[in-house]
Amino acid sequence: MVEILCPHCDEEIGLDNDAIGEFSCPHCDEDFTWGGVSGDDTSTDIYNSKSFWIGFGSPNLFIILAWGSAILIHEYKIRFNFLGIFDSGHAIGLLHIVSFLSWISILIYGIRSKNKAMWKGSLVGLAAAPAFLVLGIVWYAVATDWSMARTI
Template identity: 35%
Template sequence: MFTVMVEILCPHCEEEIELDDDAFGEFECPHCENGFEWGEEPKKKVKAKSDSEPMSGIVALSHALHGAGALMLIIGLFVSWITIGGFLEITPFGMRFSLFGYGESVGWFTILGEGEGSILAITGILFMILTIVAVISQIIHVAFRVMIHMVDSDSLEISMEMAYRAYHYRWHTSLIPLVCAGLGYILIMIGILTLLAGEGGFPWPNFFTIALIGILGGQFYMINQELRNE
């Protein structure tokens, strides 16, 4: 920034006086020492409201689904995804047995290398890893959403590189949780069916699992609708 000076004539003695080009108010002539007024007070700039349009229904629903997906995935780290025969529950970190009031939990690494249980342990470990990746990706996506919303509302300033990542990788970080959760479920089902060989009951998915996959599928559909409308 630099200052531009203008020359004006004193209205009393008509001598030249230098003032800033944006100066306004009452001044005193250095020659005749008489006072005079000069300039006009600049009008305050009113920020355009075009950048603060109401959130569309698609964006609001997408926000809600991605937030719900993040919450359910975090909960999914600790709850049962599959139930077998009413006494065996499968979680991302292992199995829980519950029979006649007695319960016990077994981790995937515990049964790794124990004969026929090795296949189940391997698929269980992959299920665990995929679930963790899904949680991390979902959290990153939600962080991107918060970041973009704050930037659009002028509440946050970020670098161009970070802004590019937040906008560009929204689609990827919305798809990854759906793929990882779905693939993890399929893998653990294969491991269970291989071990049981039709005995002990069919491994039915819990309502939580069905709801989770549904929400993750819904959020991916909504992110595509968002990008299509941008």
């Protein structure tokens, strides 16, 4: 049993722990909703900032990994070949593809689970991706002392 206050008259009302839906106050006879459902049957979940940062940060982490690994591969001249399919030059592209797929996955999961914070974080991350891409290219160019004036 949980005790809540009526949103209309501020009197205490006793409800079951798993009570969800529309109820009538015994004191003022006004209707109110309780347990995550609003009047139009949509979710009234509290905006969860942790879910926002999961939706925003997880895909961008792959972009940061892509450019960080590109700098390491260039600086230490790391070369690898995995089963003749992927070599070290493909690391940046593969991590960007993984980033895009994780955006899509988090967006779909957030929409299906009605987690507004997660899918909004995913959309903000998708909108911020071009900025991260440009910053990554600039960071790579500065870190590897790369310039357009190089001659062969």
